[in-house]
Amino acid sequence: MTTMRRTAISAVAALALAAGLSACGSGTSGSTSGKDSSSSAPSSGAKVSGTVTVFAAASLQGTFTDLGKKFEAAHPGTTVKFNFGGSSALAQSIVSGAPADVFAAASPATMKTVTDAKDAAGDPAVFVRNTLEIAVPKGNPKHISSLKDLAGSGMKVALCAKQVPCGSAALTALKAGGVDLTPVTLEQDVKAALTKVELGEVDASLVYRTDVRADAGKIDGVDFPEAAKAVNDYPIAALAKAPNAGGAAAFVAYVQSAEAKQVLTAAGFQAP
Template sequence: MMTTIAAAVAAVALASCAGPGSAADDAGERTLTVYAAASLTGTFEQIAADFEAAHEGVSVELSFAGSSDLVAQIQQGAPADVLASADTANMDKLVDDGLLAGRPADFASNTLTIAVPPGNPAGIASLADLAGDDVQLVVCAPEVPCGAATERVEQAAGLTFAPVSEEQSVTDVLNKVTTGEADAGLVYVTDVRGAGDRVEGIEFPESGSAVNVYPIAALGGSEEPELAQEFIDAVLGADGQRVLTDAGFAAP
């Protein structure tokens, strides 16, 4: 009986001192939470996968939404380690609030284009066509980076749009077009490329007046500051930049 008790005690002791590769290692796994603009969904999923492959025991948790929504969540105390915004204006809010660990770094830029359903049933040929009374146009809300860019190209062209819907992210605008709920939507060139044959893209010269620069920064409340910087370095590095370029992003 004493032998059995001694063996049980020994087993517990061994379990408490479990070495590498054991279940005890699960507690040592780390999670990096990255908030990123909706237009970065495909690229950051790839960059995160590559980052996890290069960092054993690290899991990257991605949260995508409109940049203004992400900033509001951070201002309200949502736990995150890194923010990648689709414009500098929203990132500047966190700079002003003292919520960043360092200076933001610009890593990409993007411009607007017109997305229409396959076959372009409404016959959209230019930015001016979007101001037509019979056009079902969908855009981003003004507080969202793609919405602010829409306002800039609208003003540059001297046009007045009357959208049937203003969405909180560029992916929501794209979804309205791909599902046939809109004749056209103003989205980024990267969104059209990523959508494949689900939409057609129509470029317009006024897009040059509203180029969005994307900054990335570590947050001051991060529990993984070193890991956060390593992820930022991965985005800024050659491999991360290649992923972004392949998706249609331009240099900042």
Template structure:
């Protein structure tokens, strides 16, 4: 009788060991030996090509993303969307593209450079930026066409320039700018430095500039709302990290940062 009890206890003990081993194995890998999600942590670096109007916001998002995912590095290249898509189509190394309009994003998708469908993540509208105190006394969009007013706008191929052209068409006001810039940040720079009496930028640029400029909103801006799409690129050397950053921008954390910066919902 004593032997039977010992054998039964031994069998139960061995079964318990086997069950524990099986549980540990399943926690560390999936059937077929695939590593678990914890072993698949994000790492490495990714380069994001983003519209100039996203400079301040995306820089903050990149810092937040890296803090949430230690071991990752997000690098940015900011410029006008038209310049960025030209660089991408010419082979510039990039993992993610965030455009300030759908037209320039379409150039990337038409060239089969996007990994999946772009996702709209924000909207933006124009505003008139003027030097502090508004020395030229600009109060409306039509004031920008007055003789002697030095106005700076974005070039037509840049999203903010294309939006400006839409407002001109809808209002019948033809501007005669002293310069056309390749990025909205360049327009803002000329206004904040006093080189121009006014410049057409986005409401988010004016908000982000703080006391460097004053804002003159105009109702006609509603006729030219820009939608911002983002997508991971087929040429990415770190597609997992690229997709994760896209998800972060379009997710609740990214959307809150964008809303706080003045961007509209997509």
């Protein structure tokens, strides 16, 4: 009887030990599987491919062209396609149904056109700021040194149209300086206003500091204190109807990265 009881107890103990070891092995296996699953999810989610169409303010042309190449290098299989122009015209195109993945505007007011139409995928993020400068022909032949000089007799000045961010900023700066002038031309984006100076068709133009820096070989720039009253914030947003939603999110994130910020600040943009 004693021997049988001992045998039964030993069998039960062996079974319990085996079950315990099996449970431990099962737990370890489940933990590893969970870890592998979570680690593989980000890599599949981070995969970006295809064309990313970006509508961006004309003043971003130089820097965004550079950033587009860097983005493509970081995401093999992607192509970044840009449409540069006046922010107000781009915003209208987006709300009218133009296919685009990302919108980068030169002012919150133009971005509001898109957000009010519920065409932004989320809240826009301000990624840089920009200030105005007086662009003059090389050597500054008219000896312009202040905003008030633009109102001088016979002075020919080009401005952006008031609905364009650079035009709105120019009007703010002129008002702050108490300067009243009649431009000889109103352009639809800042690059067009700058071209008037390059070609010698005007004596000066109010453009962004970044544009003056980018074109330093052809023109000169004159700082003026009233520019501090007309600083433009630049917001960016992925679009709600983006054909390439993954690419849109990745590009917006990249523009806000440390690498992108170095490119933007080197071009003269300011941190927000």
